[in-house]
Amino acid sequence: MTQTLPREALFAAEQTITDNLEDLLAVLPPDIVEALEEFNQPEHRSKLLEIVLDLGRRPEARFEDREVYLAEREVSREDIAYVAERIGRFGDDNRAGIERTLHRISAIRSRSGDIVGLTCRIGRAVYGTVGIIRDLIESGESILLLGRPGVGKTTMLRETARVLADDLRKRVVIVDTSNEIAGDGDIPHPAIGRARRMQVPTPTLQHAVMIEAVENHMPEVIVIDEIGTELEAAAARTIAERGVQLIGTAHGNTLENIMMNPTLSDLIGGIQSVTLSDEEARRRGTQKSILERKAPPTFGVLVEIQSRNRVAVHRDVAASVDAILRGLPLRVEIRERNPDGTVSVHYEELQGMERHSDRLLPPGPRRTYQRGTAPEESRAVRPVPVRSLSPAVSASAPEPSRKTLRVFPFGVSRNRLEQVISQLMVPAVLVRSLGDADAVITLKNYYRKRPQMLRDAESRGIPVYVLRSNTAVQMANLFRSLFPERFVAEAETHGNGDDLDGGLGSVPEDQVAAAMYEAEAAIHDVLGGASRVELRPQVSWIRRLQHQLAERYNLGSRSRGREPYRRVEIYRED
Known part of the structure; x- marks a missing residue:
């Protein structure tokens, strides 16, 4: 929907253009300059964008609305050398210029480092x-x-x-x-x-x-x-x-x-x-x-x-x-x-x-939604694998209180998964067919290989959860992240927060936010050149969030010290 508001015009500014085109022509081979004289009228000159010289091809002038060949012959190494000798030195970005002009000459090089192409971009000052x-x-x-x-x-x-x-x-x-x-x-x-x-x-x-x-x-x-x-x-x-x-x-x-x-x-x-x-x-x-x-x-x-x-x-x-x-x-x-x-x-x-994009894929493990839909109607446009299993950063969690989660294990010990589900008493069952599954659990090594089964799951919109190792601890952490309400309620009933990742739900939200802000600041310090930064002591599940944040930026992290003073150190991995 477009709405035009009654508003007076803002500015009146006459545009003046200066392009120093003669300085660029002075470094080009004479026959190419002669061909360009045909387009020296103001209506053509103002639309000239660049002149392209590629070895073994005809020289070309590119305008806003068309391309024009400037000679019947092909560009030779002598032509490229002629231009290179008359301009400034090429920098690390393969760009050079002409002194006191705005023109940019960019080089294309062969594997041996020889210049095999030049793009002469017209630089203009538009007042x-x-x-x-x-x-x-x-x-x-x-x-x-x-x-x-x-x-x-x-x-x-x-x-x-x-x-x-x-x-x-x-x-x-x-x-x-x-x-x-x-x-x-x-x-x-x-x-x-x-x-x-x-x-x-x-x-x-x-x-x-x-x-x-x-x-x-x-x-x-x-x-x-x-x-x-x-x-x-x-x-x-x-x-x-x-x-x-x-x-x-x-x-x-x-x-x-x-x-x-x-x-x-x-x-x-x-x-x-x-x-x-x-x-x-x-x-x-x-x-x-x-x-x-x-x-x-x-x-x-x-x-x-x-x-x-x-x-x-x-x-x-x-x-x-x-x-x-x-x-x-x-x-x-x-x-x-x-x-x-x-x-x-x-x-x-x-x-x-x-808009030009229909989905956002920001860094880190998360689920993304189609632009413009109401949140309660949001649908996943791409299932994202879970690299970390904490409730605070897990992929979208199903609502276990409403239905049983049907899980298809791929490359994961089925017996071990059944034992964990039984011990935790979570509403989940294992299925033997991908078509019957609400979610897929696999291992990191399998997911990296991208087998057909996992590609099929993603194409169907089935979330794929990735474990780092085939252990009961990893599986338990995953189910705790998928059913956080169940374990928070259990902690409140039994008052046993130590068995639930350091007391999940017992830490005020502002303390969690402060801990994550401290971790972000440390990450920026390490990215800026610091060798390592040590954070303040936190409970275990907050430390896990800090480890996951460091991993998202491809930085190393480790926990140091003993409880209750155990803390995270973030560093750059060699």
Whole structure:
């Protein structure tokens, strides 16, 4: 449903474009330059995106709406060498440039390291392009820009830096990894205005330069292109927490893309699995295992660049993420630049499958639900194996009080399972056919091999629970996680919490949340370079949750000390 609100046009900004195309033509072979002269008219020149030179193929010019061959002959090694000799040095990311221009030349190399292809991307400074989001920039909020390659993210980022530095007189520092924002060479391109530029020696050090910019140069604004690693996401959070406005871009087209990306989800607050109490689940009208945002987002505003003249704005990223996770309608602000230069605003309410993604698969063991369905009608779109067996992070639990759970064992000792079920007195029975099963239990080694039986179970939507080993303890832990209400009630009746994982249900919720927050902070410290971090003492089942959280980030963990001072230590595995 789309609703157009009566609102006056926002901005009128005349766009001015400068592309320094002559500097790029000066490094190309003469016959290719001569062929390009045919397209030197303004209407063609403004649509030229890149020139492609691939060894053994005809040279090609790519425009916004077509591709054109520039010669009948094939590109030779001499042509590629001709260009390479006249441009800057290629970095670790196989990108080079032309000094004091915004053009980017990217190399394709053979297995022996020889250059066999060149992509000469036209870099343009477009003055006035940020008029469509200028009020957001002036608000001081950190802004994340998303969009497909070539839609103009870097161009908008460059103009944003200039507006903040020149028009708003702010201290702006650009962390320029591939010299795309401010151009090649030691002297930055005039398109960034008074903004200062810090170059990055190698792409793997981008996060370190981001922190260095804050610590050494007292910026009010940091501008960064292509946040793509976990360390860069952590550095972005550090910058935002220090009160510095952050303007950046990331890989992805929509908010959902960032939510599904385990590396970048921290930019929008991160996603975690939470198990609600029975009372809270009934109050919300949801299942017990749900997905929630685990922290405030690094970026308060997110802009999806859909085209050069249309953007979708999430003014409150936290509220948008929460709405998506809860399956609620998502109200998005749409801005469009009109032919006369003004910007009109209206709102679109998106439901269910209208967005680009119909499911979320955040990191860690959890069950995910189709967007747009009410929680009580949610259905699993992908059965996720249980790597850990604690009730707090288990996959969706059936409701044992309503029916008996029919279990199909695959590669697991059937006799041992029957003994555990009998001893625990849980409402579960073993079946001999996959077609009769409500759930499948298997071992980690079997699940890794992905046999046909397990693939059939997943295709039918039957949950697959994975045990690390074929022991009675592992099986008992699984059934305790599947039937938590039964064991909580038993503990309350007999007052024997020690036999139930350290007193399940006896620890206040705020203490559990504090313990998990401490574990998350320790994980970020270890990912940031710390060798190991020791947590405060906890009861056994909370320690298990902390171990599982560390495992989700591919970190090692172990318990140290003796009760009641036994605690978890998190470290990076070699």
